[in-house]
Amino acid sequence: MSAVASLVEIRGVTKVYRRGRERIEVLHGIDLDIPTGDFVALMGPSGSGKTTLLNLIGGLDTPTGGSITVGDRRIDQLSGGELAAWRAAHVGFVFQFYNLLPALSAQRNVELPLLLTDLAAAERRRRARIALTLVGLDDRARHKPRELSGGQEQRVAIARAIVSDPTLLVCDEPTGDLDRATADEVLRLVQMLNREHGKTVVMVTHDPKAAEYARRRVHLDKGTMTAEPVSA
Numbered sequence: 001m002s003a004v005a006s007l008v009e010i011r012g013v014t015k016v017y018r019r020g021r022e023r024i025e026v027l028h029g030i031d032l033d034i035p036t037g038d039f040v041a042l043m044g045p046s047g048s049g050k051t052t053l054l055n056l057i058g059g060l061d062t063p064t065g066g067s068i069t070v071g072d073r074r075i076d077q078l079s080g081g082e083l084a085a086w087r088a089a090h091v092g093f094v095f096q097f098y099n100l101l102p103a104l105s106a107q108r109n110v111e112l113p114l115l116l117t118d119l120a121a122a123e124r125r126r127r128a129r130i131a132l133t134l135v136g137l138d139d140r141a142r143h144k145p146r147e148l149s150g151g152q153e154q155r156v157a158i159a160r161a162i163v164s165d166p167t168l169l170v171c172d173e174p175t176g177d178l179d180r181a182t183a184d185e186v187l188r189l190v191q192m193l194n195r196e197h198g199k200t201v202v203m204v205t206h207d208p209k210a211a212e213y214a215r216r217r218v219h220l221d222k223g224t225m226t227a228e229p230v231s232a
Contacts, residue, residue: 007168007200008034008057013066015052026052028223030066039194039201041214046206048220051172054204058170059087071167088116092161094190096173098153100145100160106132107141110160117164131159134197135189151182158189162199169193171203175210187213 015027026049034040034057042050055061056068059075062083068076070090078086092113100109110128119127132138135155145153154174161169171190175183191213193199203214211217219226 005036006033007036007038007071008032008202009067009069010057011067011069013053013056013063013068015049015056015061016064026223027056027063030223030225032218032225034200034202036200037194037198039191039213039215040203041211041217042202042204042220043206043208043211043217044220047222049223050204050220053220054170054172054202057202058091058093058168059083088113088164090167092164092166092169094154094158094161094169094171094174096176098145098157100153100156102145105142105144106137106148106156106159109145109156110163112160113164127163128159131163132156134162134193135159149182150178151185154178154182154186155189158186158193162193167200169199169201171201173204173206175205175207180209183207183210 010030010032013027013030014025017024017026030053042054044050052061056063057070063076066076067074073086075083075086101112107125107128110131111124114124114127129138129141132141135158137152137155137159140148140152145156148156169190174190175186178186187210190201190203194201201214203210205211
């Protein structure tokens, strides 16, 4: 069997922040391949660089050195405007805090990424309804965030992340604010999107139980990386 092609290729990536005259190198020469259809958990202690690496993969930040290729694009070479357009077309984001707009219904929150496209209103509504059905919340489409549980809010956030059919699903501590049972429900949903719908997932988590849902764990410590395979 031929190897699965890499969707993400990271080579020699460094990230340096400056605080006054102080130079803080957060990532030190990171090399990482993420095959299409993979589900990777980025793990490590606070300050290890895992969220910095996630932000680089999702195009929310740019590296100081090295290269990041996603699909056929060197995203480290894109301008700010090009990077924003690339993110809108290729990346779905799920955060620990759901970032839903409280005045909008679940349906309208899910539609938000589609406002950046040329789709007609009826098509935006149709796609949002499909995404809500996929996460099991079609019957909550008209509910506002305050009328939903925390787990339901996160599922709405996941529907919003996948409504534009992104290449890559990027999750930053997606269950960090949820109890264990609700966290497992959300993680099973993310795992289903990976296994049944072919979404490539990169997830930052500090929770070993959450990481068990991934196909693979990547550990960072003080900006360097070690990999630990996990059976799917």
